[in-house]
Structures are given as C-alpha cells and as structure tokens.
Amino acid sequence: MxxxxxxxxxxxxxxxxxxxxxxxxxxxxxxxxxxxxxxxxxxxxxxFSFVDRESGHVLDNGQHVLLGCCTAFMRLLNRLTRRPGVRFQPLLSIPVYAGGRWSAIESRRLPGPLHLLPSLLQYRHVSLDGRLRIARAALAMLAARPGQLDALSFRAFLERHGQTDEVIRLVWDLVGTAILNGHADDVSAGLAVEAFQMGFLNGPEPSRLGLFTRPxxxxxxxxxxxxxxxxxxxxxxxxxxxxxxxxxxxxxxxxxxxxxxxxxxxxxxxxxxxxxxxxxxxxxxxxxxxxxRWSPILNVYLEYPRAAMEADVAASFAMGGMFVFNRGRLLGDADLDGRLLSISISAADAYRSWGADEIARQVETALAEMFPVAREVPAVWRKVVWQPKATFLAxxxxxxxxxxxxxxxxxxxxxxxxxxxxxxxxxxxxxxxxxxxxxxxxxxxxx
Ligand SMILES: Cc1cc2nc3c(=O)[nH]c(=O)nc-3n(C[C@H](O)[C@H](O)[C@H](O)COP(=O)(O)OP(=O)(O)OC[C@H]3O[C@@H](n4cnc5c(N)ncnc54)[C@H](O)[C@@H]3O)c2cc1C
Missing domain, CATH: 3.50.50.60 (FAD/NAD(P)-binding domain)
Incomplete structure (x- = not known):
C-alpha cells in the first residue's frame, strides 16, 4: 500500500x-x-495503424506529417524508438496541381521569410497581383502578435491584409487547413498566424516537411x-x-x-x-x-496496377484541398512505389454525408487529372478511412x-x-x- x-x-x-x-x-x-x-x-x-483485411496493407488511420519545427515529437521518437521512421525533406518542396498545370511551394537556403520568396514569385496558380498580396500578408503575419488576434477568424485577418478570395483559397487555405484542420473561415487567426510564424516563415529548417517512413x-x-x-x-x-x-x-x-x-x-x-x-x-x-467541436479528417487509400506517382508528396485543390502521399515509396516497399497512394483531406466536414464509394470515386477522378497513369488505368483497390474525431476545431x-x-x-x-x-x-x-x-x-x- x-x-x-x-x-x-x-x-x-x-x-x-x-x-x-x-x-x-x-x-x-x-x-x-x-x-x-x-x-x-x-x-x-x-x-494508429491497422492491417486492411482485404489487401493486407498496413494502413494508418490517417497520413500524418510533421514540420521541421516539431522538435519535441522528434526528440521523443529519437529517445524511444530504434528508428524514428521520419524522413525530413532537405528543403520544403510540395508540387501543387491545379487546372492542368503544376507549380511548387518550395524553400531555398535563405533566411526566413526570404526562403519562400523565389517559389512565391514563380507560383503559377495565382496572378502576379495575387503573389504580391501573398508577400504582403506574410510580412503582416511576421509583425503580428498572435495573442491579440484570437477573436478574429483567419479569413478576416487575411482580408484585412488585402488577400482576395482566390489567394485565400489557392494558398492560405490549402496550407492552413492541412496544419490547423480547419478552413480559414472557421479557425482563429491567432493560432493560424502563430502556426505560420513557427512553421513556415521562420526559415528553411522549421518548414521542412517530415514524412513518416514507418507505420x-x-x-x-x-x-x-x-x-x-x-x-x-x-x-x-x-x-x-x-x-x-x-x-x-x-x-x-x-x-x-x-x-x-x-x-x-x-x-x-x-x-x-x-x-x-x-x-x-x-x-x-x-x-x-x-x-x-471535433473536426474530421478523411483519408483515402488507392492502389494502382502501375506506378502512377513519381514524387513523395503532392497537393491539389480538388476536394477542397488534398495532399497525396506516395505511401509505397515512403514505407520503402519497392513493389508499391508510386502504386499505393494515401490521400489526406483535412477539415472534411463537407463529406460527412457522402458514401465511401462516392468519396473514393471523386478522389480517383482528381488523381486522374494529376497523374497520366491514373488516367489510363483505374485503381485496383480503394479504402476510405473516416476519422470524425480527428482534432478539436481551433x-x-x-x-x-x-x-x-x-x-x-x-x-x-x-x-x-x-x-x-x-x-x-x-x-x-x-x-x-x-x-x-x-x-x-x-x-x-x-x-
Ligand atoms: C486522421 C488524422 C490525421 C492527423 N494528421 C496529423 C498530422 O499530419 N500531423 C500531426 O501532427 N497531427 C495529426 N493529427 C493529430 C494527432 O494525431 C493528434 O493531435 C494526437 O495524436 C493527439 O494525441 P493525444 O495524446 O493528445 O490524444 P489521443 O491520441 O487521443 O490519446 C488519448 C488516449 O487516451 C485514451 N483514453 C481516453 N479515455 C480514456 C479513459 N477513460 N481511460 C483510459 N484511457 C483513455 C484514448 O484511448 C487515447 O489512446 C491527425 C489526427 C488524425 C485522426
């Protein structure tokens, strides 16, 4: 006793x-x-992970990613696992697809926030005017005190700093929703600005993407x-x-x-x-x-008969913003490299009433636009993992x-x-x- x-x-x-x-x-x-x-x-x-009975694949409940600034989590994995199972990109690099063409969100080895400037200047999904507006909002974020912005929505903050609907949808919401699991209308500007300051605007090191290479x-x-x-x-x-x-x-x-x-x-x-x-x-x-309140995350797994994806990760504005991961490659399975893809859709409230087949079909259609092989051959296996209680909505x-x-x-x-x-x-x-x-x-x- x-x-x-x-x-x-x-x-x-x-x-x-x-x-x-x-x-x-x-x-x-x-x-x-x-x-x-x-x-x-x-x-x-x-x-968590589970084995899918039909395919035998080991799947995660949702594809998780990290940023270079996630130091406490990495320290824990380094101390407690034999192999932390996270591969950090040397520099942030996410190819983004929209309307038939690709452009990338990338970092260069420059002090923050200049590390993002070259890729911003070349970002083809928004007009030149839009790119200048993005730079303006980024500077406003750096100067802002997040604690004073909590009552505002992220969208209200962005609009206050000259961001148009187009720029919010095509840039801030794509990235912000992935980090905050909530759209710009629904999340606090304080938390969003703090997350962008810590994760993206601080320099190339904290903004590197960390991809899990183990379940x-x-x-x-x-x-x-x-x-x-x-x-x-x-x-x-x-x-x-x-x-x-x-x-x-x-x-x-x-x-x-x-x-x-x-x-x-x-x-x-x-x-x-x-x-x-x-x-x-x-x-x-x-x-x-x-x-x-809870905010849901939707994960769709698709297996193609041939390699459809070359990169490790890519994004698209389809389905309100989605990130595609080359799960076969990340898990080191040469046979599934480019074939087993994991698609993550954050803040997925809009799909609550959709059936799994309909979701998988729509995602497959979006992938067919992005990757020529996915246009030629349908997926041979599909799995939708719905997590209604993914994170609280900030x-x-x-x-x-x-x-x-x-x-x-x-x-x-x-x-x-x-x-x-x-x-x-x-x-x-x-x-x-x-x-x-x-x-x-x-x-x-x-x-
Ligand atoms: C689909 C999905 C995708 C995500 N993507 C990312 C991402 O890309 N990057 C990222 O950093 N985060 C991501 N997250 C969020 C991340 O997974 C969570 O923020 C994190 O795992 C929460 O950890 P926690 O320990 O706070 O809570 P939890 O992981 O929920 O742990 C709480 C534990 O308490 C246990 N418990 C509850 N009640 C009791 C009880 N009465 N007695 C005993 N035990 C109890 C539960 O079973 C649970 O194991 C994602 C989450 C989901 C669902």
Missing amino acids: EQASDRIIVVGAGFAGLGAVHRLLEAGVPGERILLLERAPHVGGRA LGDLAAEAVEALKERGVECRRGRAVALDVGPSGAMGVRLADGSALPARGVILAVPHDQARILLPKGALASAEPLFRM EPGMGPARPGVRTRVAGLYVAGDWVDTGWPACLEGAVRSGEMAAAALCEDGWA
Whole structure:
C-alpha cells in the first residue's frame, strides 16, 4: 500500500501520455513508480495503424506529417524508438496541381521569410497581383502578435491584409487547413498566424516537411516497449475514471470498481473525455471543453496496377484541398512505389454525408487529372478511412480559453493536444502538453 501511494498514474497512451511518462523518467522518477493506463487495445491514441483485411496493407488511420519545427515529437521518437521512421525533406518542396498545370511551394537556403520568396514569385496558380498580396500578408503575419488576434477568424485577418478570395483559397487555405484542420473561415487567426510564424516563415529548417517512413502504430508500440524496459507498467484495454477525494487526486478507479491509488495523476485523454472524467470545479473554467467541436479528417487509400506517382508528396485543390502521399515509396516497399497512394483531406466536414464509394470515386477522378497513369488505368483497390474525431476545431476565441496543464485538484494534471501549448492540435502539441504536465507535477512536489 505504501508503494502504491507513491505511484504516478498517466491515463491515456496517446502521444501526450507518452510524452508525460518520458518526461517523468527524465526528471528522475523511477519507472517502477509510473503506471500508464490505456482504454483501447492499442497505444498511440489518434495516431494508429491497422492491417486492411482485404489487401493486407498496413494502413494508418490517417497520413500524418510533421514540420521541421516539431522538435519535441522528434526528440521523443529519437529517445524511444530504434528508428524514428521520419524522413525530413532537405528543403520544403510540395508540387501543387491545379487546372492542368503544376507549380511548387518550395524553400531555398535563405533566411526566413526570404526562403519562400523565389517559389512565391514563380507560383503559377495565382496572378502576379495575387503573389504580391501573398508577400504582403506574410510580412503582416511576421509583425503580428498572435495573442491579440484570437477573436478574429483567419479569413478576416487575411482580408484585412488585402488577400482576395482566390489567394485565400489557392494558398492560405490549402496550407492552413492541412496544419490547423480547419478552413480559414472557421479557425482563429491567432493560432493560424502563430502556426505560420513557427512553421513556415521562420526559415528553411522549421518548414521542412517530415514524412513518416514507418507505420504510426509501430512507433507508438515501440515507444511503449522502451518505457516498459525502464520499469514503467502499461495496462491496456481498461477505461478508468478518476478517484478524487477532499484532499486531492487519490488515484483512479477501474470499471470493476477497484481503486488504484496514486500520488499524482496526469489525465492525457481527448477533450471530450476530459470533460466527462474531470470532477466539477477541477478547471478554472470547464466551459471551453464543452465548446470545443471535433473536426474530421478523411483519408483515402488507392492502389494502382502501375506506378502512377513519381514524387513523395503532392497537393491539389480538388476536394477542397488534398495532399497525396506516395505511401509505397515512403514505407520503402519497392513493389508499391508510386502504386499505393494515401490521400489526406483535412477539415472534411463537407463529406460527412457522402458514401465511401462516392468519396473514393471523386478522389480517383482528381488523381486522374494529376497523374497520366491514373488516367489510363483505374485503381485496383480503394479504402476510405473516416476519422470524425480527428482534432478539436481551433475556432476564433478558443486560444485563451484552452486550459493549462494544472487543475485545481492537488496532484491532478491534464495533457492532450487540446491543452494550451500555443500549438495547433497535432503530435507536437500532444507531446509538449504531456511534457508540460509532467514538469508541473514534479515542480509542485507531487513526484
Ligand atoms: C486522421 C488524422 C490525421 C492527423 N494528421 C496529423 C498530422 O499530419 N500531423 C500531426 O501532427 N497531427 C495529426 N493529427 C493529430 C494527432 O494525431 C493528434 O493531435 C494526437 O495524436 C493527439 O494525441 P493525444 O495524446 O493528445 O490524444 P489521443 O491520441 O487521443 O490519446 C488519448 C488516449 O487516451 C485514451 N483514453 C481516453 N479515455 C480514456 C479513459 N477513460 N481511460 C483510459 N484511457 C483513455 C484514448 O484511448 C487515447 O489512446 C491527425 C489526427 C488524425 C485522426
């Protein structure tokens, strides 16, 4: 019993939970005192993989990408996996297709924001006037203080700085939606500007695209094995509830009613679970948790009989903006190089009522425009993966409302991509939130 009360419990084995456990170990907490509890049979949370029964392919629930600025996530993978499985482009390079021609969003080895200037000047999808407008908005973003922009929508900010509908749709929304999982009308200018400042305008290094070369699920599973080797206990397939007494967090309770006492608890679950599990009054204001809405992401996998795609990644304005990944190549499968493609459509609300066949058909038609081989031969296999609860939607006004990692309950902390890290809902934000929660727990003397 003595030992049990020394325990620190981390609830949720998504990347926020993994980041928290790793930071506790780094702070010197012995692994034997840490218990990681996960409801699902798999670890990795919203970044997981599965084997498709029909094709045998290992698929991710959605193609994930990183930017060079995602340093905490990469540090975690470097420490906890044998091979981090992410390939960073030497310089940002995304070929973009529209209306029968290609142009590219690229970086050069120049200080930010000049690194994007040569490609902007040559960007054929918008008029010269549009390109000059883009430069104007980029300068405005660099000068802006994101904290003061949260009440505005990203579109309102862009319009204020002379961006036309065309430029918003063909540039800012294409990139912004992929980062923020919300269209310019729907997301906070504060968060969008901060994300562009950190990820794109800062120079060539942070804006490099990181592409996963291993299934996401393997990375999370390997990370958990590494934590277990350091003494951490991980139990899966168990939903837990918090056990909070008058003097603070006492631990957690399992579905069968049994209690697991703990000295400190980090609740690293999604926002909709946190609002169910947190006791009343635990957050200064729980209202934001009730206001947060989910934004869906759609992933379509297509397999062609012949190599259809040459690049690693490409984008198109079709389907409201989509990114195409050469999954066969990225996973190092020579036979599937150019043949197995993964198409990601962020903020996919518009497709909620569509059937899987209709979605796959439309995506295939879009690919037929982009790649000649896809025009000549139909895909031989199709799979639509719909993730309705991909990330919370960072609506205007949400920034200051995001809770911090500390709660009002002694010994209880929260983590997750929805917590206020200054980052959009993403792997980097999740890991940072976990690390912040663990650091706060140690700082407050609960370790
Ligand atoms: C399709 C898709 C594409 C994405 N693309 C990108 C991308 O390109 N780049 C990027 O950086 N991010 C991307 N994301 C977002 C990224 O996956 C998430 O932001 C991140 O994984 C969230 O991690 P988390 O630990 O905060 O939450 P989660 O991963 O949701 O982890 C929370 C864990 O808590 C567990 N849990 C919940 N309730 C309980 C309970 N009562 N007891 C025990 N356990 C519980 C859950 O089962 C889950 O495992 C994408 C997400 C999706 C779905």
